Amino acid sequence: MWADLGPIGRNPETGGYRRYAWTGADADCRTWFQEQAESRGLAYETDRNGNQWAWLGDPSQGDAVVTGSHLDSVPDGGAFDGPLGVVSSFAALDELRARGARFTKPLAITNFGDEEGARFGLACVGSRLTAGKLTREAAYELRDADGVSLPQAMEAAGYDPSTIGADPERLARIGAFVELHVEQGRALALSGSGSAAGSGDAVGIASAIWPHGRWRFDFRGEANHAGTTRLVDRRDPMLSYAETVLAARREAELAGAVATFGKIAVEPNGVNAIPSLVRGWLDSRAADQATLDTVVTAIEKAAREYADRHGIDLDVVRESFTPVVEFEHALRDELGAVLRERTGREVPVLGTGAGHDAGILSGSIPTAMLFVRNPTGVSHSPAEHAAEDDCLAGVQALADVLEGLACR
Ligand code: HGY
């Protein structure tokens, strides 16, 4: 099962994946999901926002236990971020069936669409729409680098965008959502003696998701000839941008936060032309809101000083923001109790700086997350990896948790 997804959207040059929302690779991932669902006799559906659901039992019964994650990726992302949660959900169901578990509640496996926001710039579009945290109007404004809007892309992929939006009836029928995800960090690897199976902890439970956001910095200067324009006559926005990137690292270090300018767009983007516009996207995150506010304010202040110094105009736009998510204690503790009873060990509880669909849905329904050890902590990279034994431990843990929640 795991291998089926491998070739989809894989970039042979880097070994990373390019599975962007509503593209051909996304369609192939969706076909894979539907085949996995129907081959298990699950009732397959796509909701108004294009999220995929595979049901065991009657959803109208209510109090459903839902598990799953996403299948899309960042540019040249790794094989585990997202797919591990979906593959493990199907494998956990297989495990529960092998155990002869008797389900007393409906169970669903999901693939939430466009979690990474790689194409339209906003993360967790499928779950945000469903939770009513992104309006249809705002979603219609999303454009990709070619100017294609989200509704145009959905239509081109054969989906009707006219009904996207909040889905409170669906959420009202869900009692708990548990997302298994590869850890994007090294807390579990550092908790034990390395990543050798059997040592330390292969599985952890999420406590919280850090507040995080994306800001766009537009530095506008004056296009000119790179070879004939005297340095004193230049208004080069690349200088202000470069100084701001260094300031971001400095301010993040000072505050104990993280900050990255990972994406840049230059106009006219010619080797021999001084840019007229340098557009940089900042991703910044911190363990608490006050720290995040401090860091971003300091970065913006430094950027304005650099812009003034070079006669550059600067606009800063907050494009998206996700407040801190404290996972619901009752569900989190229930997962901990189930796993402690099954393994005889106290399962580590850890925070994360990565956003997830479970974080977006938190507040609308009880949600929880399980993390699977990532020996290097590397993610959003072709080098992302998790050991086979640890992935299997994750499936067992997810099966234990789902059995505890849905098979009373
Ligand atoms: O960006 C994130 O934190 C998530 O992987 N979408």
Ligand code: MN
């Ligand atoms: Mn990710």
Ligand code: MN
């Ligand atoms: Mn993810």
Ligand code: MN
């Ligand atoms: Mn996620």
